[in-house]
Amino acid sequence: MGSLVRRPEIGSLIGLIVVFAFFSVFGGMNFLSAGGFASWLNVAAGLGIVALPVGLLMIAGHLDLSVGSVIPASSMTIAIVSGYYQAPILVGIAAALCLGMAVGFINGLVVVRTKVPSFVVTLATLFAVAGLTLGLSVILAGNTSVALKGGPVAKALLGQFVGGKFQVTIFWWIGAVLIVGLLLNFSRYGNWIFAMGGDSVSARNAGIPTERLTISLFVGSGLCSAFVGLSQALLYNSAQVAAGQSFIFNSIIAVVIGGVLLTGGYGSVVGIVLGTMTFAIVNQGIFYTGFDANWASLIIGVLLLVAVLMNNTFRNMALMYSPRSKKGAGK
Amino acid sequence: MGSLVRRPEIGSLIGLIVVFAFFSVFGGMNFLSAGGFASWLNVAAGLGIVALPVGLLMIAGHLDLSVGSVIPASSMTIAIVSGYYQAPILVGIAAALCLGMAVGFINGLVVVRTKVPSFVVTLATLFAVAGLTLGLSVILAGNTSVALKGGPVAKALLGQFVGGKFQVTIFWWIGAVLIVGLLLNFSRYGNWIFAMGGDSVSARNAGIPTERLTISLFVGSGLCSAFVGLSQALLYNSAQVAAGQSFIFNSIIAVVIGGVLLTGGYGSVVGIVLGTMTFAIVNQGIFYTGFDANWASLIIGVLLLVAVLMNNTFRNMALMYSPRSKKGAGK
Amino acid sequence: MKTPLLKLTGINKSFGPIDVLHDISLDVHAGEVLCLLGDNGAGKSTLIKILSGVHKPSSGLMELDNKPVSFEGPSEASEQGIATVHQFGGTFPLMSIGRSFFVGAEPTRRWGPFTIYDRARANGIAVKEMRELGITRIDDGDRLVGGLSGGERQALAIARAVHFGAKLLILDEPTAALGVKEAAHVLRIVLQARQKGIAVVFITHNVIHALTVGDHFAVLIRGAKAADFRKGEKSREEITDLMAGGEQMAELEAEIESYMVTGEGHPEPAKHAH
Amino acid sequence: MKTPLLKLTGINKSFGPIDVLHDISLDVHAGEVLCLLGDNGAGKSTLIKILSGVHKPSSGLMELDNKPVSFEGPSEASEQGIATVHQFGGTFPLMSIGRSFFVGAEPTRRWGPFTIYDRARANGIAVKEMRELGITRIDDGDRLVGGLSGGERQALAIARAVHFGAKLLILDEPTAALGVKEAAHVLRIVLQARQKGIAVVFITHNVIHALTVGDHFAVLIRGAKAADFRKGEKSREEITDLMAGGEQMAELEAEIESYMVTGEGHPEPAKHAH
Amino acid sequence: DGAKIFVIGGKADDPFWSKVKKGADDAGQLVSAQGGSVTWLGPQNYDNLGPDAADLIRTALSQNPSAIVGPDWVPEAMDEAFKAVVDAKVPLIIYNAGGMEAAKTLGAMNYIGSDEYESGVAGGENFAKNGSKNVLCINSLPGAANTEARCKGLADGIAKHGGKASQLPLPSTSFGNPTAVAEAIKAALLKDETVDGVITISAGDGNSAANAVMQAGTVDKVKLGTFDMDETGLQRIKDGTQLFAIDQQPYLQGFLAVSLLNSYVNFGLDLPTKPVLTGPGIVDASNVEATLNGVAAGAR
Numbered sequence A, B: 001m002g003s004l005v006r007r008p009e010i011g012s013l014i015g016l017i018v019v020f021a022f023f024s025v026f027g028g029m030n031f032l033s034a035g036g037f038a039s040w041l042n043v044a045a046g047l048g049i050v051a052l053p054v055g056l057l058m059i060a061g062h063l064d065l066s067v068g069s070v071i072p073a074s075s076m077t078i079a080i081v082s083g084y085y086q087a088p089i090l091v092g093i094a095a096a097l098c099l100g101m102a103v104g105f106i107n108g109l110v111v112v113r114t115k116v117p118s119f120v121v122t123l124a125t126l127f128a129v130a131g132l133t134l135g136l137s138v139i140l141a142g143n144t145s146v147a148l149k150g151g152p153v154a155k156a157l158l159g160q161f162v163g164g165k166f167q168v169t170i171f172w173w174i175g176a177v178l179i180v181g182l183l184l185n186f187s188r189y190g191n192w193i194f195a196m197g198g199d200s201v202s203a204r205n206a207g208i209p210t211e212r213l214t215i216s217l218f219v220g221s222g223l224c225s226a227f228v229g230l231s232q233a234l235l236y237n238s239a240q241v242a243a244g245q246s247f248i249f250n251s252i253i254a255v256v257i258g259g260v261l262l263t264g265g266y267g268s269v270v271g272i273v274l275g276t277m278t279f280a281i282v283n284q285g286i287f288y289t290g291f292d293a294n295w296a297s298l299i300i301g302v303l304l305l306v307a308v309l310m311n312n313t314f315r316n317m318a319l320m321y322s323p324r325s326k327k328g329a330g331k
Numbered sequence C, D: 001m002k003t004p005l006l007k008l009t010g011i012n013k014s015f016g017p018i019d020v021l022h023d024i025s026l027d028v029h030a031g032e033v034l035c036l037l038g039d040n041g042a043g044k045s046t047l048i049k050i051l052s053g054v055h056k057p058s059s060g061l062m063e064l065d066n067k068p069v070s071f072e073g074p075s076e077a078s079e080q081g082i083a084t085v086h087q088f089g090g091t092f093p094l095m096s097i098g099r100s101f102f103v104g105a106e107p108t109r110r111w112g113p114f115t116i117y118d119r120a121r122a123n124g125i126a127v128k129e130m131r132e133l134g135i136t137r138i139d140d141g142d143r144l145v146g147g148l149s150g151g152e153r154q155a156l157a158i159a160r161a162v163h164f165g166a167k168l169l170i171l172d173e174p175t176a177a178l179g180v181k182e183a184a185h186v187l188r189i190v191l192q193a194r195q196k197g198i199a200v201v202f203i204t205h206n207v208i209h210a211l212t213v214g215d216h217f218a219v220l221i222r223g224a225k226a227a228d229f230r231k232g233e234k235s236r237e238e239i240t241d242l243m244a245g246g247e248q249m250a251e252l253e254a255e256i257e258s259y260m261v262t263g264e265g266h267p268e269p270a271k272h273a274h
Numbered sequence E: 001d002g003a004k005i006f007v008i009g010g011k012a013d014d015p016f017w018s019k020v021k022k023g024a025d026d027a028g029q030l031v032s033a034q035g036g037s038v039t040w041l042g043p044q045n046y047d048n049l050g051p052d053a054a055d056l057i058r059t060a061l062s063q064n065p066s067a068i069v070g071p072d073w074v075p076e077a078m079d080e081a082f083k084a085v086v087d088a089k090v091p092l093i094i095y096n097a098g099g100m101e102a103a104k105t106l107g108a109m110n111y112i113g114s115d116e117y118e119s120g121v122a123g124g125e126n127f128a129k130n131g132s133k134n135v136l137c138i139n140s141l142p143g144a145a146n147t148e149a150r151c152k153g154l155a156d157g158i159a160k161h162g163g164k165a166s167q168l169p170l171p172s173t174s175f176g177n178p179t180a181v182a183e184a185i186k187a188a189l190l191k192d193e194t195v196d197g198v199i200t201i202s203a204g205d206g207n208s209a210a211n212a213v214m215q216a217g218t219v220d221k222v223k224l225g226t227f228d229m230d231e232t233g234l235q236r237i238k239d240g241t242q243l244f245a246i247d248q249q250p251y252l253q254g255f256l257a258v259s260l261l262n263s264y265v266n267f268g269l270d271l272p273t274k275p276v277l278t279g280p281g282i283v284d285a286s287n288v289e290a291t292l293n294g295v296a297a298g299a300r
């Protein structure tokens, strides 16, 4: 008893419920229809796949801004390799994923070797990768947008709408949630990530291979961003150079709404998922209400604050709550 | 002797020199001409006026993302008040500045009262203010861009090109640097800011009014952002609503290149100024090199990394350097 | 007997459902050292956080100079002349020694129309006060606190409180990280402060330190005041047992001594291992 | 005499221009407790950071079981059976007690095809080992470390090291934040470890604790080894003077006693205020 | 030495402006062959378009240019800088935005291009012609001068024929995320069933819009148009799932402006045709085949 109420994620859950209720009232039946669910689930899926590794990094005390250019870079890679050069789609997928991992590896290596804050390092790679993508696309494909037609298998696995509404990425997201959840809660690596974010010197002293772990986390975030990029290219049959900069902020927002500490050391996968869904609902729900879209940003801002306030209040209440009333001091 | 070499800002200075040298070589005489200087000084001035209070906030352990929407909001405020409604320019200026301070006050108050991280709070106000600006502009002026003609005095003080090249904001920037420098190094408030960023609990225990200080810092950052917004409107005779995320990142980048710790507790005004100039040179210098614009981002990314690496290396060397060689252990 | 400088009556404190302090009544007199003793987790730090305005009591009365007070924050307490060295923290690793020393109470001087922070004076005073505590290796007030050893940092925090403790000086385990010489200096400073008529609240786990400086002893056990006596009223053994949370230490000590015997001969077996 | 478990020869360490350790040679024997003593800033923590792989020596030879070793990082040292409690940190405020205890050496169990972290076992062991140290109030391994008192946290770090210290256990001021009972438990644990044949390096500023557990004493003064002797070879007064950095403590103690006399009568004036 | 020509334009990674740039670069090959150079100056983003572009003009002017090309996006902000160019006796061509009007008042040689607003008008008229009455203009970059002009023109164009158009401004959190754009459009379509036309301000958003129309199950009812075009969009025009794309022939804007200025600087040549209009043109099923080749080469 009480163990559910005691979980700190209860805060994120209540934040989610509040915004969901808000849009159910103002968005009406359309918002509650299958199409309405698909509307924010599709957005949540793409964002969520990026938010998971970004959240892990944040728990470990790092940030990754480079996702904002890895996503378009990976889109362009698969489109150029398999669209422009007509190579088999598997080659394109592999190339895109390798690119993402390579960027992550460089981020991790530079962070670990130079001790420059990851914010700055990944900012530099954000610019560098965006520049490379543009420059190479113009040289190789002579264009900043390239069309891509995936084969039926690739489409079915990565770029399909199930029931005409739900992106397959939703299922990939669920898979990613399970894997990352397992990693964080049930493997030693989870322990290491928390420890590193809590106190990286003590973590190193405790024998944790902090350098290897940091690099792996950046590689993971590069990989996931690349996955989102290539699945977008397959889904929308084309790729553009223009940077998906909104992903940078949005992934951080989702993770922070999910209760992960910006300063590291604390967070949960359930929280990240709830945060992602909250953000997606706030973002997309607005279009189901009759409000003038000019006010969209205002409503997003206010709801974000409300969600986070709910979240904080209830998390604190949950942490305060103790299963049996402990009388007798010193306890 | 050695006291200059020992200053940690030496790192930022060397970073600046490296990028300046780079563009002197590749940009040639034009980059070194008065026009070339104006080109990055103008950019540095606007960015610098925002980067100073953002840097103070960062030293104090906070972030302010709302600058990105306060700037256009203040532009639109002065343009609507004094352009669309033809009120005296002083009224427009006062309105714009009040708006900035009000947003800062709300940020500070919410951060202090709710203990929600400032990243999230100012993110929410970023959206909220952007939404309000768009919505109100459409309602009031029926347009998302409004023209503004400042009177000769306002123009001369805020919206002039000195020598046809140098924006007057450069002088305002110099003024702001002096004030903030005095504040940080020679007043008790400077001490308080460092202490709060270093350990806010201990700072509060030491009797520092952390809540009032936090709110003041946010008000300062709102004020400076509003100033930049209104001076831009006067300088360019117009204002437009836009979701300006670039100032957010750019101010943080400038501050971080200047050696301020993202986690708070450490930084200097000289560093912030050098960081701002470095960033402005990297950004504008590229236009003097004749490199294909497609590669601009790549070069910016690489130079940022180089500047920060230089910075870190030399700062560490400076901190290690001790004026007389201390033989005898335990010292 | 004179009226106490600070008088607590029936103070309670709980964090959410956890009751930490029970009905504590205590007098602190000017010119006396009150030793606050107790086991780990007994509530000592929580109690002095109430005295220094960090926490507010859940209930109970606090009187300063016979007038009821309620501190809104630590700054109000320090305005009333209460200076505290908390158990952890209190110094700022990335600040200079001089700045860290004067945080919240910076010395200023006039410079033309401006009132500016007086760095030279701050550094000078900070270095001098550290020296008073036996830390003689530090001669540059511009050095960063982060480069000091654990004991040196502790000494800095104590020096600061001594400097600002106008009426009441509260020290939470000040000697924990200190070497024998530095600890002796702290004890000396405490006794000097007492002589000047300042009231001192001194928390320690070291019986000898307690006996050296204490005029008056209060022992907390599980958040309640278990004993309150003056110097000479209890034996060292009794005090030790009280500090251990009321448990008999004799058995544990006997066990330790049995292990020690396995070692190859040792001088004068210490009676109490604390 | 048996060969030492760990042998240091001519170890030097400097940070940039600052020389911290000078030509330190030291033997650590299995089944013996080596007390490392010295003033604040003498270099004790720096020396044990070299033993535990945190720092690399600037020069000098380190031999483990007669074989030269050089640790690339703390993980290599712990693989060789060296467990350390550093002076600060070592626990993670936002992690549970069980996770914090096993950080870097998590117990796992099979779960279908996966090897998963065994939370129940980790919590159980952590709580049991804390109890061994006299911390009986903690029964839930899922509690966050941040909610523990200073002493409780210290005990957790020590319990962890004791659990993992296969060959060599290094404790840097382990008793500093502990109450008398908990400190006694730590001393007991140290002596138990010694009996099991584990080598222990024990740093303390408390002479009584040192005399209780030490078989062998090494004193650092300003980074150099000033004395190296076995139990019984020096008097408590001599050791105290060495711990104070070689200075005569008598004068300072006399001063303290002169202050004490101003108090109104006190029992058996303690000979050494440390 | 040859001509040193500076071209002020949009972001280099903007699909529309990358085509203008390609035109300028292609013309630039001749310029370099004659010993000159072409330098592209574009802002990092469109947050602050007018002031940023004005700064770019001054940056160009400080490099002793032989000639400058630039769009007059925000006249209030940029005209002062353009006047400085003319005052310095540097030949100036206005292109892409501003029209002959601006070129005349500023004292520029010529105007080349269509106009964002005029393109919008053409799009609105084309919707009306094809029977759409209620069109949504999807603006993923609301507040920026160039995108606002497109939607405004569209509304005016369709209003001439009795229809109406409204703008759907998307929050900045959606920019660059095709899924978020698609879902927003889908929601708008579900909410207002009278909508029978959708147009996006860029070709990339067009792909999202096509997807949204599909998800909303309104393929038969809602007609789709885009400003600018890409291969995927043209394929849809060919397949019949998109009505049209508005073409300003951006390649020609860059190519002609640089070629004209180069000939003027080197040989004193000038065109009597003023303005030189490159659009707006409508690409629909009737002319899509020819267009596809140009798009594949990155020129359209």
Ligand SMILES: Nc1ncnc2c1ncn2[C@@H]1O[C@H](COP(=O)(O)OP(=O)(O)OP(=O)(O)O)[C@@H](O)[C@H]1O
Residues within 6 Å of the ligand: A330, A331, C015, C018, C020, C038, C039, C040, C041, C042, C043, C044, C045, C046, C047, C087, D147, D148, D149, D150, D151, D152, D177, D179
């Ligand atoms: N903010 C808090 N929230 C919840 N519980 C707390 C809080 N602060 C202290 N406690 C609890 O109150 C009890 C007393 O803590 P306190 O720090 O006062 O002990 P202490 O006597 O100073 O111990 P030590 O000698 O180890 O420093 C502990 O059990 C601790 O877990």
Ligand SMILES: Nc1ncnc2c1ncn2[C@@H]1O[C@H](COP(=O)(O)OP(=O)(O)OP(=O)(O)O)[C@@H](O)[C@H]1O
Residues within 6 Å of the ligand: B330, B331, C147, C148, C149, C150, C151, C152, C177, C179, D015, D018, D020, D038, D039, D040, D041, D042, D043, D044, D045, D046, D047, D087
């Ligand atoms: N990373 C470092 N960089 C520079 N100087 C250092 C560093 N670490 C320690 N020192 C210096 O080395 C000296 C010895 O420090 P150390 O921490 O080893 O002392 P200690 O004997 O453990 O003292 P204490 O009893 O106070 O813990 C100190 O003067 C300290 O300033």
Ligand SMILES: [Mg+2]
Residues within 6 Å of the ligand: C044, C045, C046, C087, C172, D149, D150
């Ligand atoms: Mg305590």
Ligand SMILES: [Mg+2]
Residues within 6 Å of the ligand: C149, C150, D044, D045, D046, D087, D172
């Ligand atoms: Mg130490």
